[in-house]
Amino acid sequence: MTVVSVINYKGGVGKTTVTANIGAELAYRGHRVLLIDLDPQASLTFSFVEPTMWERELADERTILQWFGDVLDRGGAAPLDRYLLTPPTVNEVIGQHSEGRLDLVPSHLMLTDADLDFAASLGGSRFQHGSPRFLSLHRALAEALAAPAFTDYQVVLVDCPPNFTMVTRTGVVASDHILIPARPDYLSTLGIDYLRKKVSELVTDYNRVAAGRADQISPEILGIVFTMVQYTGHGPLLALRNFIGHPATIEIPRFQQMIRDNKTVFASAGEHGLPAVLMPDANVNVQYELQQLASEFLAKIRP
Numbered sequence: 431m432t433v434v435s436v437i438n439y440k441g442g443v444g445k446t447t448v449t450a451n452i453g454a455e456l457a458y459r460g461h462r463v464l465l466i467d468l469d470p471q472a473s474l475t476f477s478f479v480e481p482t483m484w485e486r487e488l489a490d491e492r493t494i495l496q497w498f499g500d501v502l503d504r505g506g507a508a509p510l511d512r513y514l515l516t517p518p519t520v521n522e523v524i525g526q527h528s529e530g531r532l533d534l535v536p537s538h539l540m541l542t543d544a545d546l547d548f549a550a551s552l553g554g555s556r557f558q559h560g561s562p563r564f565l566s567l568h569r570a571l572a573e574a575l576a577a578p579a580f581t582d583y584q585v586v587l588v589d590c591p592p593n594f595t596m597v598t599r600t601g602v603v604a605s606d607h608i609l610i611p612a613r614p615d616y617l618s619t620l621g622i623d624y625l626r627k628k629v630s631e632l633v634t635d636y637n638r639v640a641a642g643r644a645d646q647i648s649p650e651i652l653g654i655v656f657t658m659v660q661y662t663g664h665g666p667l668l669a670l671r672n673f674i675g676h677p678a679t680i681e682i683p684r685f686q687q688m689i690r691d692n693k694t695v696f697a698s699a700g701e702h703g704l705p706a707v708l709m710p711d712a713n714v715n716v717q718y719e720l721q722q723l724a725s726e727f728l729a730k731i732r733p
């Protein structure tokens with residue numbers, strides 16, 4: 431099993447879109463894929479689950495919010511399998527093509543509150559390393575994913591909120607890799623180096639506390655994926671090229687494959703429970719790019 435967190439400090443850069451499409455494409459190709467929605471906006475959840483169904487069957491008892499509640503009650507890992515969901519529409523399409531499956535742990539709009547409770551439980555918003563719960567809370571997701579119910583998943587994608595609070599930190603601690611979607615513009619690339627520093631601080635702090643008590647972690651930055659790229663006949667718009675070159679200047683890898691800007695395709699994506707890559711009649715260029723991105727992703731996690 432490979433766990434990948436999808437993160438950027440900025441919202442609206444395509445984190446959820448990239449997560450949903452890579453996940454669905456890999457499942458379509460026959461992989462067992464798990465998506466975990468850690469963002470209180472719950473866009474990933476609503477890409478696969480109808481809001482009425484969420485409200486009726488999930489909201490009160492079967493989302494990551496209640497799981498984080500369990501974790502706080504226990505002061506550490508809690509079983510996650512009862513929060514697993516197999517969204518019907520996308521899996522029908524997948525099932526016609528392969529043995530793959532796409533499962534989801536749905537999010538909740540109140541998840542922001544869990545973050546506050548977490549911080550309080552650790553003795554304030556600065557995650558004091560001295561807190562006796564530092565290790566068990568940080569390890570909560572990693573431990574939950576180590577349970578037998580999860581051994582069949584080949585790829586786990588964690589859609590993170592645009593911050594680095596406790597919920598996000600559990601995702602990073604559980605991850606082998608980090609994928610950073612970004613738009614090729616100044617403000618979107620600005621936070622990337624900062625994000626890398628935050629990840630490396632967390633890794634150092636965590637490993638110091640974990641020494642002799644739990645495995646060390648070393649999540650690696652898989653790369654930056656540029657999304658919403660505007661093209662002319664000769665490639666990406668000239669004004670964007672500086673920013674597309676930015677990862678090299680800060681020595682962070684980037685995916686060769688970029689995803690073009692296409693409001694027509696992405697505006698309606700999710701509305702019918704299918705991401706763009708599996709939508710019938712979607713723009714073929716966009717679908718090709720999403721498929722290529724999934725291939726590059728696979729090659730990077732299985733070198």
Ligand SMILES: Nc1ncnc2c1ncn2[C@@H]1O[C@H](COP(=O)(O)OP(=O)(O)O)[C@@H](O)[C@H]1O
Nearest residue numbers: 441442443444445446447658690691692693696
């Ligand atoms: N390549 C793209 N072209 C046009 N619109 C896109 C593209 N990728 C995503 N979008 C749209 O941009 C918005 C933000 O994308 P989203 O994936 O939700 O970002 P994030 O998860 O980083 O907040 C959504 O409305 C989405 O449909």
Ligand SMILES: [Mg+2]
Nearest residue numbers: 445446469473
């Ligand atoms: Mg999102």
